Amino acid sequence: MGGANDSMPHFVLVPLMAPGHMIPMVDLGRLLAARGATVSLVTTPANAARIKPLVDGGAEAAGIPIRFVVFEFPCAEAGLPEGCENFDSLPSHNFSKPFFTAISLLREPLETFLREVHPRPSCMITDFCNWWTSEAARELKLPRFIFHGPCCFFILSSHNIYRHRAYDGVEDEFEPVVVPGLPQRIEVSRAQAPGWFAGWEEMQERVYKAEETAAGAVINTFHELEADYVERYAEATGKAVLPVGPLSLCNKDAASRAARGKASSVGEDEVSRWLDGMEPGSVLFVSFGSLVRTQPLQVIEIGRGLESSGRPFIWVIKEAERRCPEVEEWLSEGFEERTGARGMIVTGWAPQMVILSHPAVGGFVTHCGWNSMLESVSSGVPMITWPFFLDQFLNEKLVVEVLRIGVPVGVKIPYHYVGEGGVAVGRDAVEKAIVSLMEGGEEGEGRRTRAKEFGEKAGKAMAEGGSSYENLTLLIQFATEHTAGNDM
Incomplete structure (x- = not known):
């Protein structure tokens, strides 16, 4: 050089x-x-x-x-x-x-x-x-x-x-x-x-x-x-x-945070404006990383759990998942109309760090990839854990059993054992995990406090x-x- x-x-x-x-x-x-x-x-x-x-x-x-x-x-x-x-x-x-x-x-x-x-x-x-x-x-x-x-x-x-x-x-x-x-x-x-x-x-x-x-x-x-x-x-x-x-x-500035990963399919400003209209800690962010491919029926069960929870959410669905006939048909039956202003669906790639660092976000449904989990920890956001494969089941155990800043959705086996068209977790379990994370009484408050403390320690470490x-x-x-x- x-x-x-x-x-x-x-x-x-x-x-x-x-x-x-x-x-x-x-x-x-x-x-x-x-x-x-x-x-x-x-x-x-x-x-x-x-x-x-x-x-x-x-x-x-x-x-x-x-x-x-x-x-x-x-x-x-x-x-x-x-x-x-x-x-x-x-x-x-x-x-x-x-x-x-x-x-x-x-x-x-x-x-x-x-x-x-x-x-x-x-x-x-x-x-x-x-x-x-x-x-x-x-x-x-x-x-x-x-x-x-x-x-x-x-x-x-x-x-x-x-x-x-x-x-x-x-x-x-x-x-x-x-x-x-x-x-x-x-x-x-x-x-x-x-x-x-x-x-x-x-x-x-x-x-x-x-x-x-x-x-x-x-x-x-x-x-x-x-x-x-x-x-x-x-x-x-x-x-x-x-x-x-x-x-x-x-990545200290918004532009750097938004640039991580692929080009986002939704503008950073659009997401931020939407989040600005929500109460602090009220929004659930749902995203499963770049390698996970969620089965169509499982996508629908996630959506039904989000709908019945009554909570505001940003839900990232991959383009290939949304193009599936079953998912397209289900979405066309009025999911977005029924969830109204409390829901935002992002098709493709979302600016994850921008979303997690926003004060309106109070929870993260994650596939337990370590980059995503560490971004959540850095932002002081507790998690719903949904492991699929590789290191993700042990990552879940760290977050849920050791650090105690996560709620398991209940997945017990890697996704490839579920089989084509299978469902690992139904809508009721999804709703239950959301309520436990976002409300959760004294236990939930302790989880949020610990998550915030780890976020502060992350910033000091760097x-x-x-x-x-x-x-x-x-x-x-x-x-x-x-x-x-x-x-x-």
């Missing part, structure tokens, strides 16, 4: 090409660049176009350059349809393994870049799923931190389940098993967790071996939220563990002198020292 100071650290970030992994990695890059580091972010043409608004709206506007290192994505070589450069663009989950194969094929161009770029990289930060980066780091004698997008509670639980072989001898995949090595009793079934590597034993082994060679872990959480789990994970791995989140809080700010300082110091001692 022209004019760069060779004494400053140069971080190379290698995210997993999936929204929930890529967006916080971009936020991390912005924070590092704002502190004076040189940052190169590895991506592909389609993904570069998607994340450019995140950078344009924040880092570049503040004069903080982040360099995109754009590699062609080897779709054809891995057996993927052209254009499938992100996990959420795959036609079906049957393409998951070819997708990870394609990502691993980026090793050669990455090594070439690392050898030739100036200033020389000081440190790599790579998604924990990108196990193949450990080989590149070893070849170039380059220190590497792994980046964990999920919460530390999930990471530690998965680590302990794997290391202690907690599921060995358990034939029923729905039988709850106690997670070893946690400060409290947490039970989870094989079907619920860890889930991501079910049938992926070879990749799982590679991921854990790659973790052993890392200098440490960077996690999108904050110490005050997960102190016990951060400390136990550091003990279990013998590595430095640096919570540096909530990374979403680097502010100068806070725990996450200081952990980022430690990361920069580590890379600076490596730069100073690097004679290559």
Whole structure:
């Protein structure tokens, strides 16, 4: 980079090409660049176009350059349809393994870049799923931190389940098993967790071996939220563990918050004006992230639960879900007319951070993806938890059983066990959870108080002198020292 100071650290970030992994990695890059580091972010043409608004709206506007290192994505070589450069663009989950194969094929161009770029990289930060980066780091004698997008509670639980072989001898995949090595009793079934590597034993082994060679872990959480789990994970791995989140809080202005994710299908001003007309804490926000595909009958049951609850709401429905004949027919029968001015349906993508940070929002129905949950925590908003797969069931247990800022809707099994056309939760359970969260008497008031307190702690963690700010300082110091001692 022209004019760069060779004494400053140069971080190379290698995210997993999936929204929930890529967006916080971009936020991390912005924070590092704002502190004076040189940052190169590895991506592909389609993904570069998607994340450019995140950078344009924040880092570049503040004069903080982040360099995109754009590699062609080897779709054809891995057996993927052209254009499938992100996990959420795959036609079906049957393409998951070819997708990870394609990502691993980026090793050669990455090594070439690392050898030739100036200033020389000081440190790599790579998604924990990108196990193949450990080989590149070893070849170039380059220190590497792994980046964990999920919460530390999930990471530690998965680590302990794997290391202690907690599921060995358990034939029923729905039988709850106690997670070893946690400060409290947490039970989870094989079907619920860890889930991501079910049938992926070879990749799982590679991921854990790659973790052993890392200098440490960077996690999108904050110490005050997960102190016990951060400390136990550091003990279990013998590595430095640096919570540096909530990374979403680097988006300080409305434009940056609105730019996270895809382009919104509704204007930020329109949403804000609608929320301005509602009572503080009265609105329920319903959104299930980018990867979840809700079955048509389940969409209808959610709507019926919202209607019978009598509560104001903003409900995000994906375009593919709304186009289903059953959903279109049901909506055409007068749902929007019956809910009137107290309901807003957003088709497509909504400016989630803008909505959650508005004082009118008092609850969030979430799929339990960690980015969404952490945004809710940062905004002091309690949650209704509706897990679907991957880390989401353990995320639910953290929020409901440990932090006590959530109400479970009652989902017990991953969505793919429900089957095509199935319903995991009916309208009555949806209504019951809404009433419990938004009213809930003394228990509900305690939940709201705890959520608000965690929101305040999140802001302090990211502010100068806070725990996450200081952990980022430690990361920069580590890379600076490596730069100073690097004679290559």
